[in-house]
Amino acid sequence: MTRASLTREEVLLAAGSLVRRHGPAALTMRALAAELGTAVTSIYWHVGNRESLLDALVERTVEELGEIEPRGHTPAARVMSVARTLRRELRTRPHLIAMVHERGLTERMFLPAQQALVHEMHAAGLRGARAAQAVRAVQFQVVGYVLVERNRERAPLQRPAEEELWHAAAAEQDPALARALGTPVDQDRLFDDSVKALVAGLLVDPRA
Amino acid sequence: MTRASLTREEVLLAAGSLVRRHGPAALTMRALAAELGTAVTSIYWHVGNRESLLDALVERTVEELGEIEPRGHTPAARVMSVARTLRRELRTRPHLIAMVHERGLTERMFLPAQQALVHEMHAAGLRGARAAQAVRAVQFQVVGYVLVERNRERAPLQRPAEEELWHAAAAEQDPALARALGTPVDQDRLFDDSVKALVAGLLVDPRA
DNA sequence: ACCTGAACACCGTTCAAGT
DNA sequence: ACCTGAACACCGTTCAAGT
Numbered sequence: 001m002t003r004a005s006l007t008r009e010e011v012l013l014a015a016g017s018l019v020r021r022h023g024p025a026a027l028t029m030r031a032l033a034a035e036l037g038t039a040v041t042s043i044y045w046h047v048g049n050r051e052s053l054l055d056a057l058v059e060r061t062v063e064e065l066g067e068i069e070p071r072g073h074t075p076a077a078r079v080m081s082v083a084r085t086l087r088r089e090l091r092t093r094p095h096l097i098a099m100v101h102e103r104g105l106t107e108r109m110f111l112p113a114q115q116a117l118v119h120e121m122h123a124a125g126l127r128g129a130r131a132a133q134a135v136r137a138v139q140f141q142v143v144g145y146v147l148v149e150r151n152r153e154r155a156p157l158q159r160p161a162e163e164e165l166w167h168a169a170a171a172e173q174d175p176a177l178a179r180a181l182g183t184p185v186d187q188d189r190l191f192d193d194s195v196k197a198l199v200a201g202l203l204v205d206p207r208a
Numbered sequence: 209m210t211r212a213s214l215t216r217e218e219v220l221l222a223a224g225s226l227v228r229r230h231g232p233a234a235l236t237m238r239a240l241a242a243e244l245g246t247a248v249t250s251i252y253w254h255v256g257n258r259e260s261l262l263d264a265l266v267e268r269t270v271e272e273l274g275e276i277e278p279r280g281h282t283p284a285a286r287v288m289s290v291a292r293t294l295r296r297e298l299r300t301r302p303h304l305i306a307m308v309h310e311r312g313l314t315e316r317m318f319l320p321a322q323q324a325l326v327h328e329m330h331a332a333g334l335r336g337a338r339a340a341q342a343v344r345a346v347q348f349q350v351v352g353y354v355l356v357e358r359n360r361e362r363a364p365l366q367r368p369a370e371e372e373l374w375h376a377a378a379a380e381q382d383p384a385l386a387r388a389l390g391t392p393v394d395q396d397r398l399f400d401d402s403v404k405a406l407v408a409g410l411l412v413d414p415r416a
Numbered sequence: 417a418c419c420t421g422a423a424c425a426c427c428g429t430t431c432a433a434g435t
Numbered sequence: 436a437c438c439t440g441a442a443c444a445c446c447g448t449t450c451a452a453g454t
Contacts, residue, residue, distance in 0.1 A: 005438090006438085028427070029428060029429085030427080038439095039438065039439050039440070040440095042438055042439075044429075045436090046437095050429090101355075104360070118380060118385070122385070127382055128388060129385075131382065135389070137402040137405060140356050140357075141352065141402065141406075144349065144353050144354075145348055146352075147355045148348050148355065152314075152315060174330060174339070176335060177336050177337075180336060180340030180341070181343070185344060189341075194345040194348060194349065194406065196409070197406055197409030197412075200412065201405030202405045236446070237446085237448085238446080246419080247420050249420065249421080249448085250420075253417090253418060254418095258447065258448090259447095
């Protein structure tokens with residue numbers, strides 16, 4: 001199996017596939033060369049070095065995070081839909097999220113979403129610094145949630161923690177609370193509830 | 209300079225100091241051995257290998273995150289104080305936070321705080337599954353915020369993003385909003401505002 | 417029980433030499 | 436313009452040999 005000639009695009013595709021399948025640690029220059037059927041050093045001609053190869057993958061991911069189309073009849077509902085879309089998009093690229101996070105580019109990735117949020121907060125009647133703060137609060141909330149959630153999913157057993165919590169709750173004499181804390185988190189519902197609560201808190205009339 | 213004999217404690221202290229000063233990447237077995245004035249292989253006898261050395265450091269950090277003492281006159285105020293304490297504690301150990309996060313132990317680290325939150329939510333009148341959900345919402349919010357915040361601080365210049373946002377806001381004909389979004393985030397205030405908004409949203413009477 | 421140096425199998429990267 | 440293999444300076448880890 002011969003190749004016409006190696007291209008930068010081929011390198012990026014193979015590297016992206018490797019990362020998506022096995023994570024960034026599996027992306028060694030030697031493994032990538034083997035996958036491409038070339039000498040290790042050829043890769044350097046096309047992408048410089050490993051660091052800038054990863055940069056290029058991250059850049060591509062940021063671009064792929066397409067336009068956001070808010071849906072719903074109220075600003076609060078549309079903010080929810082933006083938040084849900086973001087979360088869904090992020091969850092399909094776990095390794096690449098982590099890489100974007102490591103590189104400190106989370107914010108840039110969220111730019112389209114931020115613009116949608118600006119629009120919705122304005123529609124909800126928020127103005128000036130207060131609207132800006134609300135946009136940022138939702139942004140931090142969603143990004144943070146996805147980071148924590150991913151952390152949870154990778155986490156090893158955390159039984160002792162859950163057990164102890166259970167006891168703390170039992171001490172409050174609230175068996176329903178204790179039971180709820182002993183149950184695994186329903187992450188979809190917790191996400192919805194949290195964002196809804198935050199948005200409700202943000203949209204409260206400050207003169208009320 | 210001779211030593212009586214190398215101890216596990218010495219190894220952990222030197223390793224912790226290295227990580228605190230220069231991050232986990234700087235913790236190579238050879239560098240650590242040089243710091244300790246021993247052969248590289250001696251370290252293996254005391255801590256097994258690099259992975260379990262890092263595990264031990266993380267474990268120690270989790271333990272150091274001491275008891276939480278909620279302050280304030282209302283449940284909402286005490287939840288805020290728990291959130292602020294957590295954030296402060298986490299911010300003084302940036303590299304170690306990242307390591308705890310990588311290992312998926314964030315939740316275990318938050319156990320004492322969770323117990324305090326259970327108490328406060330109960331005091332605020334929340335019961336059963338709803339109280340559990342509120343505890344978790346605050347936990348996710350605080351952890352997520354600190355992760356995002358740390359990401360922001362490590363981030364390179366993100367000027368293009370800020371500029372574009374500024375324009376999006378200008379399109380809404382709200383110069384004050386545009387100005388606010390062009391200004392760097394006041395992270396202390398955003399944290400307070402976000403947690404306050406979330407707690408307000410969570411404590412709203414559902415029958416209202 | 418504790419420490420050692422040599423050796424192994426991996427890395428990313430450079431570079432002179434090829435076509 | 437593009438590709439190559441050899442070589443370099445790093446890794447973490449194993450192990451037989453010392454005391």
